[in-house]
Amino acid sequence: MIIEHGQSNGEKAILVSLAKDSRQREEHHESLKELRRLATTAGAEVIAERVQVRPKPNPALYVGKGFVAQLKEQLAENDGNCVIFDDQLSPAQQRNLEKELEAKVIDRPILILDIFAAGARTAAARLQVELAQLEYTLPRLTGAWVHFSRQYGGIGAKGPGETQLEIDRRRVRTRIAQLKKKLKKLATQRETQRKGRANLFKITMVGYTNAGKSTLFNVLTKAGIQTANKLFTTLDSTTRVMSAGYPTKVVFSDTVGFIRKLPHQLVESFKSTLEEVALSDLLLHVADCSDPKLTEQIEQTRRVLSEIRADRIPSLMVYNKLDANSEFLPPSDDTSTGFAISALQNTGLAALKAEIVARSTRHQTR
Numbered sequence: 463m464i465i466e467h468g469q470s471n472g473e474k475a476i477l478v479s480l481a482k483d484s485r486q487r488e489e490h491h492e493s494l495k496e497l498r499r500l501a502t503t504a505g506a507e508v509i510a511e512r513v514q515v516r517p518k519p520n521p522a523l524y525v526g527k528g529f530v531a532q533l534k535e536q537l538a539e540n541d542g543n544c545v546i547f548d549d550q551l552s553p554a555q556q557r558n559l560e561k562e563l564e565a566k567v568i569d570r571p572i573l574i575l576d577i578f579a580a581g582a583r584t585a586a587a588r589l590q591v592e593l594a595q596l597e598y599t600l601p602r603l604t605g606a607w608v609h610f611s612r613q614y615g616g617i618g619a620k621g622p623g624e625t626q627l628e629i630d631r632r633r634v635r636t637r638i639a640q641l642k643k644k645l646k647k648l649a650t651q652r653e654t655q656r657k658g659r660a661n662l663f664k665i666t667m668v669g670y671t672n673a674g675k676s677t678l679f680n681v682l683t684k685a686g687i688q689t690a691n692k693l694f695t696t697l698d699s700t701t702r703v704m705s706a707g708y709p710t711k712v713v714f715s716d717t718v719g720f721i722r723k724l725p726h727q728l729v730e731s732f733k734s735t736l737e738e739v740a741l742s743d744l745l746l747h748v749a750d751c752s753d754p755k756l757t758e759q760i761e762q763t764r765r766v767l768s769e770i771r772a773d774r775i776p777s778l779m780v781y782n783k784l785d786a787n788s789e790f791l792p793p794s795d796d797t798s799t800g801f802a803i804s805a806l807q808n809t810g811l812a813a814l815k816a817e818i819v820a821r822s823t824r825h826q827t828r
């Protein structure tokens with residue numbers, strides 16, 4: 463049986479978040495909503511959402527011992543087999559929790575990596591995700607990873623006096639080097655394509671996942687990119703060159719979305735995809751104005767933009783999904799007013815297009 467991404471995979475999970483004090487309880491329940499979307503995108507069924515208030519994580523178990531006992535009971539009562547934590551666990555915490563709970567234990571980075579792995583379609587995206595997964599696992603390779611050695615162990619792998627663990631580590635490092643080499647080759651190809659577009663006006667959609675980047679891209683370019691009400695539908699960049707209606711040739715690119723607590727390894731390995739962003743002439747920062755977390759999502763996107771050194775590129779704020787929040791008024795910043803649009807209903811786009819035309823005209827006569 464082939465399990466389609468987003469379909470149930472038999473995992474029945476409790477979601478857990480740790481709040482420093484009880485005043486933050488509400489906020490944590492709010493962010494568990496996002497974790498729920500991630501979990502269901504990955505195919506899990508959510509049976510409960512739990513927040514524990516605790517000033518500091520327990521070094522051994524992340525949450526408290528009593529709380530772990532409660533989780534175990536709740537799993538048993540609901541036929542659950544998995545607990546997903548809204549943060550990064552240390553390798554020891556993960557191991558200890560699995561032992562105590564007798565269930566699968568997943569943390570936020572692993573969950574996001576899993577979604578990326580299942581959604582990766584192009585060669586570049588696949589290589590980038592595998593690299594991120596291995597870089598995340600490498601420091602976590604301990605004696606407990608017996609299944610890993612069974613899977614990868616082979617004849618001729620054992621050197622004199624080497625432990626299985628060292629062999630596993632070496633294999634992972636070898637694979638990492640291989641992946642980096644392959645990605646470098648792809649980057650060179652991209653470089654060549656990029657040179658061919660050097661004098662064009664490059665516009666890239668950026669923004670939080672599910673904001674509507676691909677929908678807007680399709681509207682602006684009449685391309686047929688997949689859009690969906692799930693997180694991380696797009697994992698690679700797509701580019702369309704347009705000339706009709708523009709003073710110069712304009713290149714639109716759609717790319718991967720951002721999220722809160724994006725695993726560092728993912729940003730690292732998606733560098734080449736994200737490099738495209740840094741080489742743009744104009745960014746369309748798409749944000750979902752109907753999302754209660756709008757401000758936080760904009761800030762998060764800006765943080766990633768500065769991490770990939772794209773924060774100096776001129777950008778237009780595009781507040782999308784106006785149809786779902788018709789009261790919304792776009793705020794002004796020092797340089798410009800944002801555009802409020804609905805990509806889905808094709809409203810508010812004339813002003814945005816006019817601004818794009820104006821900017822590309824300026825670029826041409828520069």
Ligand SMILES: Nc1nc2c(ncn2[C@@H]2O[C@H](COP(=O)(O)OP(=O)(O)OP(=O)(O)O)[C@@H](O)[C@H]2O)c(=O)[nH]1
Binds near residue numbers: 670678782783
């Ligand atoms: N109500 C409303 N929904 C929209 C609008 N634009 C996009 N959507 C919906 O929002 C969901 C996400 O749209 P996408 O275009 O896939 O979003 P994205 O930013 O490309 O998302 P990822 O590629 O997953 O990061 C889809 O279900 C769209 O139909 C809009 O203007 N109004």
Ligand SMILES: [Mg+2]
Binds near residue numbers: 675677688689696717
């Ligand atoms: Mg998309």
